[in-house]
């Protein structure tokens with residue numbers, strides 16, 4: 162039996178990178194998956210690709226997670242297509258790195274709006290269905306720098322630390338209705354977000370990681386799959402680090 166047979170999921174930022182791997186992993190385990198990303202065309206292409214690879218029912222949705230109306234529409238469209246919504250993964254995220262003295266207010270706000278407010282808005286929209294159904298899973302993709310802090314990423318690490326607080330608060334609020342909320346905190350993962358790092362920086366990072374290498378998007382997807390599946394039925398309000406031991 163597949164681990165998400167009969168379930169339906171919505172993954173944000175799923176046209177590429179970690180989100181795409183999560184959507185693919187869920188579909189391979191039998192879930193119907195809504196692929197939601199900024200570009201409707203990219204979402205539709207990723208959804209079609211996942212359907213071709215897995216045979217799962219998929220849907221491509223265009224949305225900006227920092228806009229409440231987009232979040233409500235995306236959840237409504239997923240419910241209309243699949244009849245219910247069991248799993249939400251808040252994965253959409255951006256960086257606008259700079260040292261604090263050079264960081265513009267707009268760059269601080271933009272990162273908080275997408276990474277933190279976006280997760281709140283999506284959770285708010287999806288939880289209406291989940292609380293009514295008295296069942297559901299929300300998985301928030303935080304980051305190791307939300308736990309450790311990082312020079313040059315005050316906005317990003319604040320957003321990811323905020324996401325951990327949001328996860329724990331939602332977990333407490335939704336637990337009476339059996340809606341479980343957890344976070345995954347990836348370390349350095351090989352995606353577009355990290356490919357701009359110079360080779361020298363990548364080598365230095367790998368030296369700092371006890372397992373001696375950067376992680377793969379599929380390795381984060383496996384943690385998200387665990388938290389979305391029945392295997393984690395007694396786990397809520399937790400942060401699962403997938404960082405090669407970088408932060409313990």
Ligand code: NAP
Nearest residue numbers: 174178179199225226252253254304347349350352353354
């Ligand atoms: P990525 O390759 O840049 O993918 C992020 C996706 O999110 C993109 O498809 C992007 O769309 C989409 N997105 C951006 N803003 C959005 C918005 N307002 N509404 C909807 N979608 C939006 O990044 P990734 O490395 O896979 O990261 C995925 C998540 O993991 C992020 O939350 C990131 O912070 C977290 N994370 C990553 C790492 C890492 O090392 N890679 C480590 C820790 C945590 P466009 O392509 O159209 O911009």
